[in-house]
Amino acid sequence: MGKTQRKRKAPAAKKVGGKGAEKPPAKATGAKTAKKAAPKGAKKTLTNKEKIDLLRRMMEIRGFEDKVFELLGRNILQGASHVYAGQEAVAVGACSAMTERDYATSAHRGHGHCLALGGDLNLMMAELCGKATGYCKGRGGSMHIADVRNRNLGATGIVGGNLPVATGAGLAIQMQGKTGVCLCFFGDGASNEGTFHESLNMAGKWKLPVIYICENNKYGMSVSIERACAVTDICGRAGCYGMMGAKVDGQKVLEVREAVLEAIERARRGDGPTLIEAVTYRYRGHSRSDPRVYRTKQEEEYWQQRDPITLFRDELIGQKLLTNKAFEKLQAEVDSGIAAAERFAVEESPYPDPSEVLDDVYCGWVETDKGLVRIETKG
Ligand SMILES: Cc1ncc(C[n+]2csc(CCOP(=O)(O)OP(=O)(O)O)c2C)c(N)n1
Numbered sequence: 001m002g003k004t005q006r007k008r009k010a011p012a013a014k015k016v017g018g019k020g021a022e023k024p025p026a027k028a029t030g031a032k033t034a035k036k037a038a039p040k041g042a043k044k045t046l047t048n049k050e051k052i053d054l055l056r057r058m059m060e061i062r063g064f065e066d067k068v069f070e071l072l073g074r075n076i077l078q079g080a081s082h083v084y085a086g087q088e089a090v091a092v093g094a095c096s097a098m099t100e101r102d103y104a105t106s107a108h109r110g111h112g113h114c115l116a117l118g119g120d121l122n123l124m125m126a127e128l129c130g131k132a133t134g135y136c137k138g139r140g141g142s143m144h145i146a147d148v149r150n151r152n153l154g155a156t157g158i159v160g161g162n163l164p165v166a167t168g169a170g171l172a173i174q175m176q177g178k179t180g181v182c183l184c185f186f187g188d189g190a191s192n193e194g195t196f197h198e199s200l201n202m203a204g205k206w207k208l209p210v211i212y213i214c215e216n217n218k219y220g221m222s223v224s225i226e227r228a229c230a231v232t233d234i235c236g237r238a239g240c241y242g243m244m245g246a247k248v249d250g251q252k253v254l255e256v257r258e259a260v261l262e263a264i265e266r267a268r269r270g271d272g273p274t275l276i277e278a279v280t281y282r283y284r285g286h287s288r289s290d291p292r293v294y295r296t297k298q299e300e301e302y303w304q305q306r307d308p309i310t311l312f313r314d315e316l317i318g319q320k321l322l323t324n325k326a327f328e329k330l331q332a333e334v335d336s337g338i339a340a341a342e343r344f345a346v347e348e349s350p351y352p353d354p355s356e357v358l359d360d361v362y363c364g365w366v367e368t369d370k371g372l373v374r375i376e377t378k379g
């Protein structure tokens with residue numbers, strides 16, 4: 001522990017809602033703590049077209065994930081892919097509350113977040129297929145897609161691994177005196193990792209502009225939340241870190257959006273982070289090889305009745321913002337986009353040239369037949 005840290009005062013008792021949190025240690029971090037005049041955020045009310053765009057994004061994610069599952073089954077797509085089908089309203093609702101000043105980080109079930117942030121279907125599909133035209137030139141695959149142009153700081157296969165990244169992004173935003181925020185998506189399983197505690201403690205203490213969004217889909221692999229968590233009310237832990245907590249119906253895209261808009265506004269004002277628990281369900285198994293023996297057919301059927309796309313489609317039809325015919329047209333457009341992405345990735349894109357295997361490697365030593373060789377980045 002450094003000198004500065006040892007000299008810090010013992011922390012004051014914290015209250016729920018961040019009121020008891022001390023100021024960030026400005027000297028140690030350079031953090032700017034002054035309250036900001038509320039800067040312009042995302043629009044509160046959406047036009048009809050914007051609502052239909054949210055529906056379209058959810059349908060694109062579903063179509064993409066169904067195609068991924070099919071390609072996995074045909075062995076065209078190799079390796080592990082964790083599909084997001086069923087959880088679309090969380091990514092789409094949350095990302096719709098962001099502006100161009102904001103960032104997001106994702107985890108192993110990250111295709112939905114990437115697409116909700118504006119990711120390109122072709123580049124995503126090519127990346128999953130390991131093709132040179134993919135987001136990371138085919139080197140990242142399903143669990144490592146980053147898309148900085150769309151403010152997507154990346155996914156990770158390490159459960160809980162993105163919580164410190166998002167917290168660091170929040171700290172950077174605060175130290176630079178900017179008004180952005182960072183959204184951090186993770187699962188219920190990740191909420192039991194040490195990184196959850198360390199990140200939320202630091203963010204609560206320093207009032208960092210991070211929105212922690214726990215997608216509680218009830219299981220971490222085959223282990224139910226009831227078996228894994230001493231306290232299953234994940235958002236209730238917010239108070240322990242001096243921040244606000246909220247639980248939302250993760251099947252309802254506008255409800256997720258509302259909660260994230262509110263949390264972002266709070267963070268922009270300098271009032272610190274929020275922990276949002278979005279209750280949702282993944283339709284498929286954890287990964288392709290999971291036979292889902294740990295859950296019942298009735299449970300799966302219950303959640304199918306609460307499908308986020310059907311719920312929002314019916315809401316829009318009920319409000320006369322959409323007709324069945326317009327929905328069918330939308331579905332056809334989405335299907336053709338997915339088919340084009342499959343063609344681009346599977347048929348038209350080449351695999352990376354093996355001679356480029358060491359390009360873009362930051363630096364380090366590799367074992368070769370000539371012994372250890374130091375490599376430098378070319379990318
Ligand atoms: C640090 C770490 N521990 C274990 C794993 C293996 N693992 C991969 S996904 C997963 C379950 C994560 O569950 P959750 O956070 O709820 O996300 P979900 O899969 O439900 O989206 C586990 C244990 C891992 N990748 N990293």
Ligand SMILES: [Mg+2]
Binds near residue numbers: 218
């Ligand atoms: Mg889970």
